[in-house]
Amino acid sequence: MIPRYSRARFRELFSDAHKYRLWFDVELAACRAMEHAGLVPEGSADAVAPTRDRLDPARIDEIERETRHDVIAFLTHVEELAGEPARWLHRGMTSSDVLDTSLALTLVEATDLLLEGVDALLSALAARVEEHRKTPAIGRSHGIHAEPVSFGLILAGHYAELARGRRRLATARAEIAVGKIAGAVGSYAHLTPEIEAEALTSLGLRGETVATQIVARDRHAAWLSSLGLLAAGIERFATNVRHWQRTEVGEAEERFSKGQKGSSAMPHKRNPVLTENLCGLARVVRAAVTPGLEDVALWHERDISHSSVERMFLPDAAATLDFMLERTRSVVEGLVVYPERLKANLDRTGAVWASEGVLLALVGHGLGRQAAYVLVQRNAMKAFHGEGDFRELLAADAEVGAKLDLGELDACFDLDHALAHVDTIIDRALAEHQEVLA
Secondary structure, X not given: OOHHHOOHHHHHHOOHHHHHHHHHHHHHHHHHHHHHOOOOOOOHXXXXXXXXXXXXXXXXXXXXXXXXXXXXXXHHHHHHHHOHHHHHOOOOOXXXXXXXXXXXXXXXXXXXXHHHHHHHHHHHHHHHHHHOOOOEEEEEEOOEEEEEEEHHHHHHHHHHHHHHHHHHHHHHHHHHOEEOOXXXXXXXXXXXXXXXXXXXXXXXXXXXXXXXXXXXXXXXXXXXXXXXHHHHHHHHXXXXXXHHHOOOOXXXXXXXXXOOOXXXXXXXXXXXXXXXXXXXXXXXHHOOHHHHHHOOOOOOOOOOHHHXXXXXXXXHHHHHHHHHHHHHHHHHHXXXXXXXXXXXXXXXXXXXXXXXXXXXXXXXXXXXXXXXXXXXXXXXXXHHOOOOOHHHHHXXXXXXXXXXXXXXXXXXXXXXXXXXXHHHHHHHHHHHHHHHHO
């Protein structure tokens, strides 16, 4: 994580201080469960508990430089602080019991923060969808004018995609909320499933179904994949903003605040820097997905080839997506939309967007589809090359006039007809997410 692209709450979440507090919580929960099972003396956990507030990351790092083992360094430090009762910590446990269980706690907390960020973004998008529910725009395929839509409908597509991303993230949260306190190879040789269940339940987790020395890494791969898909959804929106802001398009743009500068050389510039930044950061989040998948296939009961990957990619992916969600919410709320330019671009090609309606009307009056296609296309190409207005060209075409009277032709250019089902689609998109929240 670098400060420029990570917010304070995620830097704290993945800090050494927070990590060691969670390690302590796991050790204490296991110790209490072992007390109840009669494996360690009563009161051991209470005797050690006050040590939590005195943990010193710098001292643990100092010990680790000698031991070359982070969990042993941590336990050594706790013994320094708590004295004799600390000898009962970690009984029958292995390092991964602590590492994987505390990692689950961290990722659950991170996921909850990310879900908050998604919900804030969705709320912002929903407001803009409603604002532009009826704002006409031209739909594009391959970047080329296709048929009319509304700007609200375009935004509703982004809303629906991010709502799906939220569902995937919520599912991944359930998958990742899994720990293990099952010993060296997950066989409970010196523990019991009951001890594990009691300890993990007190932490808000459940046990791995079949643990090896670690929690299975397909869970972490699924979590990273859900982050990657959300980042990809944000990138699709950001890419559209960048296109809308192009001088030749000019349909919408990032808010340009007073005092902001767009270029060190050209004072007139208003660049889509926020959405360009979002497209770049999406690559960072997606870059974590493949290593996450590659971490699944470890040797036998475990190796540690996944560990170095996760130390970098899990914090980076989570913190970067958190930053992206907040930045995207800000872009959505501040997006400056130009309805008059949207309408001008819709009209720019002389209503050739009505070509499919004319085609279907001709077919409906008995003309073969391919023959009708030829009639419509030849007039559309004339309009495209500036040789006249599309509707007027059609009206002057005798072969078209033989099938369609002027009233029928006019009906093909009815914008209200083209947008008749926009409300239904938008309502469906917005209602779908409300069901998820409920």
